[in-house]
Amino acid sequence: MPVTLRVNGQRHDLDLPPGMPLLWVLRDVLDLTGTKYGCGVASCGACTVHVGGQAVQSCQLPVGDVWDEVTTIEGLGTPDAPAPIQAAWIAHQVAQCGYCQSGQIMAAAALLAEVPDPSDAEIEAALALNLCRCGTYGAIRAAVRSAADQMREA
């Protein structure tokens, strides 16, 4: 099935089996491995990306149903030019094993784009799906909060 995808500002014309989840297109076809596989059933958040700015679990989104431009963790910022949310993650030393963090950051970024000054309840709701087995939740809360403050000041 021919598919046209825009990922991180780049256009890809691909021939893919219909029904293939976006996650695996990103990881195995486009080699964008920053987006992680954790469960495949939309219950861990490791695969969270943005589609049209909205946080989406890419493991449950068939590539044919992608309705808008896709942004992955690699498109959010880079090691040399991290996005403000990534800078907050670095400053707060959130990551332990780090495997869940791409998804956490994408979920948090989508929240802050929509709600610049989220309440604790809004942070909890936005990140409720994203599992972290290393238990970095306290640092995540702090990083989201300080990213929000910085982004509003900027």
Added chain:
Amino acid sequence: MGRVRRIARRSFLIGSAAVVGGVAFGVWQVSRPVENPLRPERGATLNPFVIVDGDGVTVIAPRAEMGQGIHTTLAALVAEELDVEMSDLRVLHGPPAQAYYNSALLRGELRYHPEGLGGWRRVMADALGAGSRVLRLQVTGGSTSTLDGYVRMRTAGATAREALKEAAAQAHGLPRDRLATDRGHVILPDGTRIPYGDLAEAAAAVEVPEVALRPASEWRLLGRSQPRVDAVAKSTGTARYAIDVRLPGMRFATVRMCPHPRGGMARFDAARAEAMSGVDKVIDLGTGIAVVAHTTWQAMEAARAVEITWTPGPGPQTTADAFAEIEAAFDTRRNARPRDDGDVDAALEGADALSVEYRVPFLHHTTMEPMGAAALFDPAAGDGPHLTLWSGNQAPILHRDKAAEAVDLPPEAVTLHTPMMGGGFGRRAEFDFTVLAARVAQAAPGTPVQVTWSREEDMRHGFYRPGAIARMRGAVTDGRVEAFDAKVAAPSVMRQSSRRFSGFAPPGPDRAHLEGIADQPYGFASCRVEGYLCETALPVGFWRAVGNSFNGFFHECFVDELAHAAGADPLAFRLAHLDDAPSRAVLEAVAEMSDWTGATPDGIGRGVAITRSFGTPVAQVVEVADDGGGVRITRAWVACDVGRALDPAIIAQQMEGGLIQGLSAAAYEEITFDDGQVVQGNFPDYTPMRLPQGPRVAVRILESGGHMGGAGEPATPPAMPALANAVFDLTGRRLRELPLARHIRFAV
């Protein structure tokens, strides 16, 4: 290879060797030559920790990074002596080599705090026998990493610094002691700064100087929190885990193995799977199959489409059967009685004795990165076939050797890379996933394969924290514990893993089985602890804190019951019985942090617990609240004493992470069995704690000095009883079975 020089330095030797464009410093083995991991063809025996060349300074970390921040601490140990900035260091995980053996794991070599002899270390040493000196012990676990690197990494850094100065001194005809070092440069008396890289080749030719380590009072990095070396990569999606390895021409594979432990595969029909789009082949693995395809998704879809008839295993069919095996162990000859102080029977006799039973379930590790590995079997590499593996593992030599055996190659024909791990917690010591990747690669010669397990495969093929039962009896008089009597039954992790790792299980007492209950720093008038073991076909393995993970719960809930029986405040009761100063100090600290008064308002409950494991006492207070919709874990306070804290921020992270994992297990987690297989397959059925359920956590680190305790594991054991004790305070219900969610409703 240039000249190799060495000097004696206490029980180990630091030497140097020339490498392309520079010099390597590290541990030199004299008594028993082992291969040089960088230059195996030369048969030299330097085991490098630091390499200086034109590219700068590279630290070879002998321990794997699985989230515990060890690469940062190991780098800081080198940087402290070498005078380089943390930001100017690169850190690599060393290739497997016998010379990287984890000395702290070896019984005979301990020169540190004996209490540090915890789980992994002792289990491995016991399992493999003290006699075999060159063990397969390149192991990350047992909270020993920092301890092991503490002297070696600093000595490597100091030796490198002085060798670089010596090279500069010779080049400029100056005595070495007139030179200084700063931020990656040797400084001449006239202020000229020479980058280390320019001196590296010359440094390989100088006699390695003998140096003293800087005293702690002069440290500028150690003892202070450093930026984690992996923070940027892990915040930008650029950290590469084994699951992210991509090679030209790579194919993607998955496995589907028999879900019945020790069961088999009678037959399979792959016709439908092989006809699916993107599928290259279906491989017969004897007790299961693998599918190689163009993408992981196609491999997983096709694996599901293979029709397989499994044959059942010999193990228990249901959870009830599994616990019947454990319960029956109480009727067998006891395995160990490490404590028998005073006359327990007399103290219990006639007293108003408590007699209760506790149970904890089997648990899964659920590392967020599922099991898997990448592999390339090159059938015609030079002298013969060669296997290359990329596997996030906690025991590289073991994994390499087992993979070699599985594909019939000598270990020298196998190269194993250990990328960062998306969580380990003990699961990645087991070599099953590395071996399966090797076998898949062998069946697809010449093609690099990325073998990724589905979450379901991962959860149903674990090495579970065993279920366990404790029978506890005790008596108090006038606020003092007169009798403490514990019998603990469970499958033996040590025996089972020893059989897997080395083919043989040592007879005799299994001390790991009673860690956290036989070794706690309480002074009771009489105390007896006995261990009972059962054999089981269910796979059990090392789970964060190992035996402490269940014994901490048994011990600290029962102490709470005794306090209650004595009509005493549970925190004051503990203080009155603890006979170890650091343990008392952490308990006092946590009381102060939480403003412990012993009284809680209606709708709020608080629990306290303290466990000393891996040389580190950790006290915790956990607070719960009934918010109408269920019980919410609102706050937690943690105080620990690690002896000496090299990186407080990393230790605090480990304390909080360990606490969360313990709370999660106590509240929610349970692996059950039905039809001879694990019921849970994915996060909807086995859900670790999520962010909204997590408490606000405060951590305080005490440093009594004198020893270095672990940080990765010791916070997990006390979290479980602290939570159960808090639930008791809130509800008046003494829950003696985990997970608590079986009995009470938690808020979502």
